[in-house]
Amino acid sequence: MTQQITVHGAVAEGFETVREEFAAFVAGEREDYEGQLCAYVRGRRVVDLWAGAEADSLYGVFSSTKGAAHLVVALLVQDGTLELDRKVTYYWPEFGAEGKGAVTLRELLAHRAGLVGIDAGFSAEEMADDRAMAERLADQKPFWRPGTAFGYHALVIGALTGEVVRRATGHTLQEVYEERVRAPYGTDFFLGLPESEEPRFRSVQPMLPAPEQQAVLAAEPTGPHTLSSIAFNTHVPEPGTLADYANSRLVRAKGPASAGGVASARGLATMYAAAISELDERPxxxxxxxVAEVGQIHSVGYDLVARAHKSYGLGFQATADMWHPILGAGTFGHSGAGGSQAFADPRSGLAYGYTRRRMAFPGGAAPENERFVRSVHRAALAP
Known part of the structure; x- marks a missing residue:
């Protein structure tokens, strides 16, 4: 007999349907399911649920990390330290090699630079080190004429924008994030997980595709010279898996800003709540x-890497167009390959975070987010 998973946590008055939705989903999952769901509305925590582990368990959140990275960039733009329409070479002269001299910071953030990887690929050690990746990317010829198209810079965007941050401030993106975002709010969203927090980390479990899912995977282009293979660094002799990446202590320690973050759902939701709402008596x-600038759509249409319709703001995904049409215009956030989802909807005041341990199929925001987001959003708008 299958052991039923217990749902823990609480919801605010008016959000009882969210708990019911979460519990109904968990009841139909495998007995080893682990996940967390958290949401704020205008700075007030209204959903805090978990099942299969603890409320403060930490998970690899893959590309949800990009949300933290580009919140830092947004803060520096707001300060006047960075200017979106300056050329990247103003901050980082070496970037201009091989025809990249005209690329602006705005184009870089919008995945329009054509610099999704390098011909030779990165080693596992380089993949954990943003500065090492940035140095090699500076010498790479772009894979399309910058500004003419866009494609997901999946594993390198944080290294690229992080190098701009380092050149402009003298500090790494991870250091700025720790000082200005994570530490002030004590949020469980780390770009560089301290050794002391390691006991809370739950190793990523790879997806176990059903036969029909295996058929879908088999039909995907897997040639070693495709743009997608270069973007995901699978064209190297021993590429490893995404689960291997998140489960690497070196990756967790260094916190590469494209996909190396570690968080709980509370951590994801708290960061976005702090971005748009008064929180802990802070503005x-x-x-x-x-908020309007980062959430404005800058790239929309056919993504050359993903080979599908995608939408991006400035470093963030345009979450309403890309994932959840029910959300307000200007919603910004980022999902992760393991199934995590996180965003801020400024129009409703909603900040949302979801994490799970086993990687979702086929990657990106796990399908259950659709029902959770709809339920939370409906409750947030209720009179």
């Missing part, structure tokens, strides 16, 4: 004009 991190 929102981002001013309304900055």
């Amino acid at each position: 929102p991190l981002l001013k309304p004009d900055t």
Whole structure:
């Protein structure tokens, strides 16, 4: 007999349907399911649920890390330290090699630079080190004429924008994030997990595809010279898996800003709540004009890497167009390959975070997010 998973946590009055939705999903999952769901509305925590582990368990959140990375960039733009329409070479002269001299910071953030990887690929050690990747990327010829198209810079965007941050401030992106975002709020979203926090980390479990899912995977282009293989660094002799990447202590310790973050659902939701709402008696991190800028769609349509319709703001995904049409215009956030989802919807005041341990199929925001987001959003808008 299958052991039923217990749902823990609480919801605010008016959000009882969210708990029911979460519990119904968990009841139909495998007995080894682990996941967390958290949400704020205008700075008030209204959903805090978990099952299969603990409320403060930490998970590899893959590309949800990009949300933290580009919150840092947004703060520096807001400060005037960075200017979106300056050329990247103003901050990082070496970047201009091989025809990249005209690329602006805005284009870089919008996945328009054509610099999704390098011909020779990165070693596992380089993949954990943003500065090492940035140095090699500077010498790479772009894979399309910058500005003419866009494609997901899946594993390198944080290294690229992080090098701009380092050149402009003298500090790594991870250091700025720790000082201005994570430490002030004590949020469980780390770009560089301290050894002392390692006991809370739950290793990523790879997906176990059903036969029909295996058929879908087999039909995907897997040639070693495709743009997608270069972007995901699978064109190297021993590429490893995404689960291997997140389960690497070196990756967790260094916190590469594209996909090396570690978080709980509370950590994800708290960061986005702090971005748009008063939280802990602090004003929102981002001013309304900055919120509008980062959430404005800059790239939409056919993504050359993903080979599908995608939408990006400035370093963030345009979450309403890309994942959840029910959300307000200007919603910004980022999902992760393991199934995590996180975003801020400024129009409703909703900040959302979801994590799970076993990687979801086929990658990106896990399908259950659709029912959770709809339920939370409906409750947030209720009179």
